Amino acid sequence: MLEFDVAVIGAGPAGLAAALAAKRSGAQKVVLVERDFRMGGILEQCIHMGFGLKYFGEELSGPEYAARFIKRIEEEDITVMLDTMVLSIDGDMRVIHAVNKNGVVNIKAGSIILSMGCRERTRAQVAVPGTRPAGIFTAGTAQRFINVQNELVGKKAVIVGSGDIGMIMARRLTLEGVKVEGVVEIMPYLAGLTRNRVQCLDDYDIPLYLSHTISDIRGQYRVEGVSVARIDENREIIEGTEFDIDCDTILFSVGLIPENEVSKSAGVLLDPVTGGPIVDDHMETNISGIFACGNVLHVNDLVDNVSIESEKAGKAAALFAQGRLHEKTEAISLACGENIRYVTPQKIVRGGQDDVTIYFRVSSPERNIRIQAEADGAVLLEEKRAFVNPGEIEFITLQKENLSGINAEQLIIRTVRE
Amino acid sequence: MDYKTDVVIVGAGIVGSAVARQLSRYELDVMVVEKKEDIGGTASRQNQGVVCATSVFSMLMYEDEHMMDPTITNLFTISNALIYPQWIADLEVKYRQIGAICVAKNQDEMDKMEVARKKGWERGDYRTRRVTKKQVYELVPQLAPGYIGGYYCPDECAIDVFDLVVAMMQNAMENGVKVLTKTKALAIDVDKETKTVRGLKTDKGYIEANYVINCCAIYADDLAKTTGYCDYRCYPRYGQTPIMDKNLPYAPTPMVRPCPGRVATGVAITPTASGNLGVGPSADNGEDKEYTATTKEGIEKVMEQARKLIPEMDLRDSVTQFTGARCCKDPSNWVIEVSHNIKGYCEAVGITQGVTAAPAIACYIQNLLENDGLQLEPKDDFQPHRKKIKRFVDMTEEERAEAIAEDPAYGTVICRCETVTEAEIVRAIHTPPYARSVDAIKRRLRAGMGRCQGGFCSSRIVEILARELKVPVETITKNEPGSEIIVDTCRK
Numbered sequence: 001m002l003e004f005d006v007a008v009i010g011a012g013p014a015g016l017a018a019a020l021a022a023k024r025s026g027a028q029k030v031v032l033v034e035r036d037f038r039m040g041g042i043l044e045q046c047i048h049m050g051f052g053l054k055y056f057g058e059e060l061s062g063p064e065y066a067a068r069f070i071k072r073i074e075e076e077d078i079t080v081m082l083d084t085m086v087l088s089i090d091g092d093m094r095v096i097h098a099v100n101k102n103g104v105v106n107i108k109a110g111s112i113i114l115s116m117g118c119r120e121r122t123r124a125q126v127a128v129p130g131t132r133p134a135g136i137f138t139a140g141t142a143q144r145f146i147n148v149q150n151e152l153v154g155k156k157a158v159i160v161g162s163g164d165i166g167m168i169m170a171r172r173l174t175l176e177g178v179k180v181e182g183v184v185e186i187m188p189y190l191a192g193l194t195r196n197r198v199q200c201l202d203d204y205d206i207p208l209y210l211s212h213t214i215s216d217i218r219g220q221y222r223v224e225g226v227s228v229a230r231i232d233e234n235r236e237i238i239e240g241t242e243f244d245i246d247c248d249t250i251l252f253s254v255g256l257i258p259e260n261e262v263s264k265s266a267g268v269l270l271d272p273v274t275g276g277p278i279v280d281d282h283m284e285t286n287i288s289g290i291f292a293c294g295n296v297l298h299v300n301d302l303v304d305n306v307s308i309e310s311e312k313a314g315k316a317a318a319l320f321a322q323g324r325l326h327e328k329t330e331a332i333s334l335a336c337g338e339n340i341r342y343v344t345p346q347k348i349v350r351g352g353q354d355d356v357t358i359y360f361r362v363s364s365p366e367r368n369i370r371i372q373a374e375a376d377g378a379v380l381l382e383e384k385r386a387f388v389n390p391g392e393i394e395f396i397t398l399q400k401e402n403l404s405g406i407n408a409e410q411l412i413i414r415t416v417r418e
Numbered sequence: 419m420d421y422k423t424d425v426v427i428v429g430a431g432i433v434g435s436a437v438a439r440q441l442s443r444y445e446l447d448v449m450v451v452e453k454k455e456d457i458g459g460t461a462s463r464q465n466q467g468v469v470c471a472t473s474v475f476s477m478l479m480y481e482d483e484h485m486m487d488p489t490i491t492n493l494f495t496i497s498n499a500l501i502y503p504q505w506i507a508d509l510e511v512k513y514r515q516i517g518a519i520c521v522a523k524n525q526d527e528m529d530k531m532e533v534a535r536k537k538g539w540e541r542g543d544y545r546t547r548r549v550t551k552k553q554v555y556e557l558v559p560q561l562a563p564g565y566i567g568g569y570y571c572p573d574e575c576a577i578d579v580f581d582l583v584v585a586m587m588q589n590a591m592e593n594g595v596k597v598l599t600k601t602k603a604l605a606i607d608v609d610k611e612t613k614t615v616r617g618l619k620t621d622k623g624y625i626e627a628n629y630v631i632n633c634c635a636i637y638a639d640d641l642a643k644t645t646g647y648c649d650y651r652c653y654p655r656y657g658q659t660p661i662m663d664k665n666l667p668y669a670p671t672p673m674v675r676p677c678p679g680r681v682a683t684g685v686a687i688t689p690t691a692s693g694n695l696g697v698g699p700s701a702d703n704g705e706d707k708e709y710t711a712t713t714k715e716g717i718e719k720v721m722e723q724a725r726k727l728i729p730e731m732d733l734r735d736s737v738t739q740f741t742g743a744r745c746c747k748d749p750s751n752w753v754i755e756v757s758h759n760i761k762g763y764c765e766a767v768g769i770t771q772g773v774t775a776a777p778a779i780a781c782y783i784q785n786l787l788e789n790d791g792l793q794l795e796p797k798d799d800f801q802p803h804r805k806k807i808k809r810f811v812d813m814t815e816e817e818r819a820e821a822i823a824e825d826p827a828y829g830t831v832i833c834r835c836e837t838v839t840e841a842e843i844v845r846a847i848h849t850p851p852y853a854r855s856v857d858a859i860k861r862r863l864r865a866g867m868g869r870c871q872g873g874f875c876s877s878r879i880v881e882i883l884a885r886e887l888k889v890p891v892e893t894i895t896k897n898e899p900g901s902e903i904i905v906d907t908c909r910k
Contacts (some may be wrong), residue, residue: 035831085831097815101826104819122871124738127660131711132740134896134903138873145877145904151891152906176908220708221900248905261835 004031004079005321006314007096007109009086009262012041014115014294016069017307021314022113023076027321031079031107033086033098039073040066041117042140043303045147048168050195054304065303081105086116091266091287110321111289113313114263114277118256118295120165126186126254128160130217130226139165139253143172152176154249158226159183160214164192164301166253171200173251181245182207184214184228186235189365191255191391193301214250215242223248256299266290273342274298280331280347281356283313284320291317298344298359301393305359326351332375332406337414339363341390348403348411357397360413362388368418371396375411388415419623423447423596425787426618426627428603428641430851431459432579432772434633435586436780441787442593445795449627450587450595451620453602455898456858457851458583461635462772463861464710464742466659466688466696468673470774471498471573472518475531475538475546488541490752494771495542497778498573505777508802509585511578512691517672518574519549519557521565521727527677531569534678546571558670560728574673578691579773580861584851586776589804591850593797598622599851600899605644606630608760615762629787632765635772636707636745642767647759652767654707654743657699658716660736663869664693668730676727685723687731692864697724697731699742710741737869744770754779756790764790807845807863811837832882833875835868843879847886854887856880857897880904 006022008015011034019032038044043051046062053059056068073080084100089112096107120138135154137145143165145151157173159166162185170180183201188211190197201208209228215237216227230241258276260268268277269286276297277285283293293313294306319325331347343360358373366388373381373396380402388394396413425441427434430452441448450457506513522528528548535546549570555561557570591597604619617626634641635652642648662669675686688696698720717739724731747753747768757763764786766779788794808821810828821828827841846853846862853859856866856879865879866872872879880903884891895901 035834083830085834087831087837099818099822099829099831101822101829103822103829104815119870120873122737122869122873124736124871125734127714127717127733127736127739129712129714129717129739134901141873141877146908149877149881149891150908151877151880151904152908153903154905215714216711218711220710221896221898222902 001095002031002105002107004029004107005110006030006113006317007107007111008032008113008115009096010034010041010115010117010296011039011080012115012117012294013043013066013069013303013306014117014296014310015041015113016066016073017310018113018115018293018314018317019078020069020072020076021311022318023078025315025318027110027318029079031081031109032073033081033084033096033107035083035085037083039070039080039082045140045143046168047147048172051303054302055307069307086262089262089266089290091268091290094289111291111317113317114268114285114290114292114296115294115310116259116262116296118258118299120252121255121257123252126252128214128217131219133217133219133221133223135219135223135249136217137249137251139163139169139251142251143169146172146176152178154178154247156181156247157249157251158214158245158247159251159253161185161252161254162191162197162208163253163255164196166251167192167196167200169251169253170206171204174204174206178249180204180206181247182209182228184209184212186213186231187211189389189391193392194389213237217250223250226250256295258296258299260296263292263296268292271342271344271346274344276344278346279344280349281345281352281354282316282325282349283309283345284316289320298342301391305393305395309359332403332411333409334358335410335412337372337374337412339366339415340413343413352400352403355397355399356403357395358413359393359395361390361393362415363390365389366415366417369415370418372414372416373398373411374414375406375408380406380411420625421449421623422626423449424627425449425629425631426451426625427631427633428618429459429633429635429637430457430587430597430599431633431635432462432583432776433635433766433769433779434459435583435590436776437631437633437766437783438590438595439586440780440784442590442595443797443800445797448590448595449625450590450597451601451603451618451625452597452599455600455855455895456853456861457587457597457599458580458861459635461743461745462579462583464657464659464740465579465773466686466699467577467579467690468688468773469498469502469513469575469577470494470518470771471575472520472543472546472571475534475543475569475571487751491541493775493778493782497775501777501781502575506577509582509589509804510806511582511585513578514576514691515572516574516576516689517570517572518675519554519568519570519672520675520677521554521558521561521568522677523565525566528567531677535569543571545573557672558674560668560670560730561674562726562729570672576689576691577773584862585804585806587851588849589802592804593800597851603634603641606641606763608645613760615760629762629764629792631783632763632767635767635769636743638745638765638767642765645757645760645763647757650753650767651748653746653748654704654709655746656702656704656709657742657744658712658720658739659696659698659742660717660720660733660739661690662695662697663735663737666695666735668728669695670728674727685720687724687727692867694737697721703746707743710743712739712741716741737867738871746770754782754786756786805849807842807849810839810842832878833863833865833868835870835874836864838863838865838875840882843882844886847883854883855895855897855901856883856903859883876903
C-alpha cells in the first residue's frame, strides 16, 4: 500500500491544476494518477488555439496550455504515475485501487481529488436510426485518430451536433482536405460557443442546419450517406423537408457526460442534471475527504475556468489532509430558479472565509436579463446580461460579507427579464 | 486451393458452431465454411441471449402446427435440462439464471396461457407455473399496474451468446476442426447419377466431402436449391432492439413479457448475462436478407410497448440499438434431417430459437449422421475444455497481480467501460477463432460494448490489431471488407 497526503485521479487540466495547488497549499506527498502515457488529458489532442486567454492572458493551443502546467508539476516534488488506470475507490478508507504494467497499485490517501473529465455522448444516446457501418465516430474519437494517431477517418463528412468539438473538428477535417458537408443541430440554437461558429464554420463556408435532425444513416459496410430533415418545435420531422447528403463519415458532437463510474464506486452522490458529484464550495463531495473538479463535476466550455475551480479543490484537499479544513458545519443549499438548468457548487458551507464563485447554465437563450441571487426573500446580488445561452457557462461571485448574513436554508439563483 | 474432408458444415452461426464442436469429438475431418470475416453468424449475433426454458410454453401460444412435433419440442427441454449445463461448464461461458414471467392483463390471457401450460407439461415443461397478482408484483415490483396474474418459470437463463459461439468454435478448432472464413459456399456438388454429395464449391476453391451440412440459417434455401431440391423459402423477421445500460433502477430481475401473441412472443424486457437490459424485439416480416437498419418509428414502438410493462423505461438510458433478422421459414416448421433425396446432404433450417436449441440440435444431427452410416469413432484425446482467455474483469486482486506479473499487458486497460486489458485483446487476435476486426474483438471481449460505445477504446484497438497482424492501419476493418475505419494517414 502506497501512502500519500493527496491523490489526484486524472492528469487533464483539472488534475494538473488541482495537484499543483495541493502541493503549494502544504500537502507534502501528492500523487497524480493518469491512465494515458502522458499528462495533459484531452488538451493534448486539442491542437487548435483558443486556450488560456483568461488564465494566462494570452492565446495558446491545447498542448501549450497543458505544457505550462506540466512544467510546473515537474518542478515540484509531485509523484506522477502514468499508464495507470484507477478501477475503484474505497470511499470510507480513501483507498484507490489501480493497475499498471508493474502490477496492482493501491494508494491510501489523506484526501482524494476526482478529476477524470468526461466522455462523449454517442449516436445511441440520441437514438439516430439507420444502419451501423464503419465511419461513425464521436468527434473526440475522430480528433484523437487525426491529431494523435495521424490517421484520417474519411473523405466526406457530416457533423451531427453543434457542440464545440464538433465545430472544431469541422474546421480540422477541412484543413486535412476532407469535405465537410454540414453541421446538423437539432436545437434551434447553437450548442457551442459563438466564436467557434464564426471561426470554424462561417470562415470555411460550412453550412449549419439548425432545427434539423438526421432521419436515417445509410451504408452496409461504410457510411454512404445520411438523410437530413427539418423538425418542428416537438422535434417531429416536417414532411417534405427531407434531403440526402452523400458522405462516408459521420461525426457525433452531441454532448459530454461527466465520467463518474469511479466516483460511484466510492459512494459519491451525483447531481442528476450535471451528471457530476454534488459538491460544496470547497469542492468536497458527500464523502468526507473526496473532492471533485473540472469536467467530472460539470461540463465546462473554457479550460481557464476549470483551472481556477480545480485550484480551489486542490487547496481544500491539501487542508483536509493536514486536518486544517474547518469542520463541516451546516451548509446553505443552492436552488435553481427561473431559467436556471443547474448550479455548481450545490452547497455553501456556512462561516466560510472566501468569496464563492457559482457556475451555472441557463435552460434556454434569453436577451437583456438580470441574474439574481436571493435568500431570506432579499436579493443579495444582481448582474445584468445582454445575452445568455445554454451553450455558454455563466458565473457570479458572491462576496463573503454577503454570505455571512444568510439565515435561510436556501439561496436561489434565477434570471429576471428587464 | 482445394480441400478434402469428411464433413463440411456451411455457416458458422450458433448451430454450425455447435455441430462443429459436437462432431469434433470423433475421428473425422470436419471443415466449416463461413462467408463472413468472422464466425458468429447473423441472427446469432443479434438476439437477446436467452436460453429459453419457456420455449415450449410460449411457442405453443403461437398455435404453430410444427410445435406439435414432439421431436422439436423435446430438443428444447433436452437442451435446457441435460446438455447446456455440461457445455457451459466445459466451455466456461457466462451464464445466469434469471427466470421468466409472462404477465396477463385479463382473464382471457390467463386462460390462453393455462391451455399452453397444460400442453407444455405434456412436452416436458414441468416448471412453468401460474402465479397470482400478488406474486407477480413481488417478482417484478417495477411492473406497471393493472396486471392480474401470470405464468412464471424459474429456469430461464441469460447467456453471453457472442462468447458461447466463439467458445464452441474455439473448442472445435482445438479438437481439429478447420474453419475457412471469408469463404462463400456457391453450390453443393451432387453426382446426378447416384444422387450423392461429392463436395462443395466455394469462391475459394473446391472441397471434396462425403457430407455437407446446411446451417446457413436465412440463406439455407439458397444453398438447398443447388441440390435441385428445396420446398421451402427463408425470409427475415426483423426485430428492432434497444440495449439499455447496466445498473438501472428499474431493471427487473426476471425476464418480463406480455402474454404471447399469435405470431411472436411480443416485446420483452430481458436482463442479459452482462447485466444490461435487452428490450424487444419487434417482429416485422420482410424480404431483404441483408437489411439491418433501425427506424425511429420502430425503436419508439418497441419502447412504447416496453413501457406498458415497466413505465420507467427510457430510451435515453440505451447504450445501443440494433435490428436483428430472425430466420423464418415458409412453411414454418423446423427441419433437422438428412435428405431423403440426396445422399450426404443434411440440413438444420427454420431454427428460430437457435440459442436455446443449438447444443441439442448438434447432438441430434450427430445421431442422424450415425444412423445414416457415418462412422463415428470417439477421439482418444478429445479435449472438452477450451483454453479460455483469462478475463481481467473477473479476477480477484491477487489474480490480477499474478496476471500482470506474467504479462504486463494485463496492466493496461484499453476498454474502460467493460474493463478489458491489452493482454486479452492480443490473445483474442492470436487464439482460435482468430479475431481480425474491431467487431470481432468486441464480440469476444465486450471491448466497445459499454456506455461509451468504443469512443475511448476503438482508436487503440485499431492500432493493436495493426501492430499484432503486422498490417497497415488502413486495412483494419470494423467487420467485413469495405468497412475500413481509417482511409489514409494525415501527414506522410
